[in-house]
Amino acid sequence: MAQDGSDAFAETLAELAERRQEFRERRHVPRDFVDRLKGLGLYRAATLFPIQQATPTERGFRVSGRWKFASGCMAADIVCVGIPGDDATSGKPRGALVRPGRLEIVQDWDVVGMQGTGSFDLIAKDVEVDREWTFIRGGEPVIDEPLYRYPAITYAAQSLSVVSAEQNAHLRLSAAYLARTSSEVVHRIVSLSGTAAIYRDHPLQALLGDVLVPQEHAFLSPAMYDAAGAVFMGLPPTVPSFR
Missing domain, CATH: 1.10.287 (Helix Hairpins)
Structure with missing residues (x-):
């Protein structure tokens, strides 16, 4: 198995934890929660799709479902899974941040290439997530600075921080x-x-x-x-x- 491609991909995810995924979170979660995230030094993994069910609760959401391709989840301190939006999100999905220990990791990444990324499935069964541990995917940024106007998905393009x-x-x-x-x-x-x-x-x-x-x-x-x-x-x- 060639490790170079997988290693590069996994290293990119780790490097971009402070850039790509945290851009999403820091741009879209409440500012007081942003301050709590800073400096934690967490390694993260994310799998927003397919969007899975979430039942509103008094504290936030009760999450259940199975998500695909959670690259790096075996080493992650926290993972992000996708749940539906609502009227408050204008239909845009939410990302819910969960500790891996509260999820089941299904080691089903049996593929012909990039085997070392460990892009396993994640399963949640009635996991309650506080609302403050969610953010609106694609919502308006809460920090109006050039760095946070960077298109969060276009992580492959590192040359521009503000693009049309x-x-x-x-x-x-x-x-x-x-x-x-x-x-x-x-x-x-x-x-x-x-x-x-x-x-x-x-x-x-x-x-x-x-x-x-x-x-x-x-x-x-x-x-x-x-x-x-x-x-x-x-x-x-x-x-x-x-x-």
């Missing part, structure tokens, strides 16, 4: 295109490597699996072409959480 909808679409297109181009490059190298590369123990076989997986990611899939095209035509994007 059209620039965001270009960045998303670039990331999707890069994923496919990288796969094509590896396949071409294999085709030029002769019969040696057809054996299972050849290192290129592991790389073939690794380059297959990223281009199937929801944020790098062919659906990004349709969504970006819609934005360029002045229409709403065709996939959720495009911004």
Whole structure:
């Protein structure tokens, strides 16, 4: 198993805990809770989809369901799972922050590539989450600073901290295109490597699996072409959480 791709992906998640996911939380949760999150040094994992049921309670929400692809969850101090929005969120989903010990981790990540990411499923059974431990995914930022205007989903594009909808679409297109181009490059190298590369123990076989997986990611899939095209035509994007 080639570890380089998986290690890079996992390290990116850890590095972006203070950038990508905390951007979501710090932008959208109450400011007093933001202050409580600062300085905790938590390693985080997130799996917002598929959105699962949550029953409102006096304190917050009682959460149940199963979420896919929680990369890094085995090492996480806290994870984020997706629950439905309501009138208060204008229909946008919420993210609920939960300690992994309150969830079941289903070790079902049996895949041809990126095996080391440990992108297992998470299961919650009647887990109560205080409202202050939730945030609105895609809600208005609570901190009006350039850093927090960064498009939270476009984590692959590190060059801009403030971008327009059209620039965001270009960045998303670039990331999707890069994923496919990288796969094509590896396949071409294999085709030029002769019969040696057809054996299972050849290192290129592991790389073939690794380059297959990223281009199937929801944020790098062919659906990004349709969504970006819609934005360029002045229409709403065709996939959720495009911004």
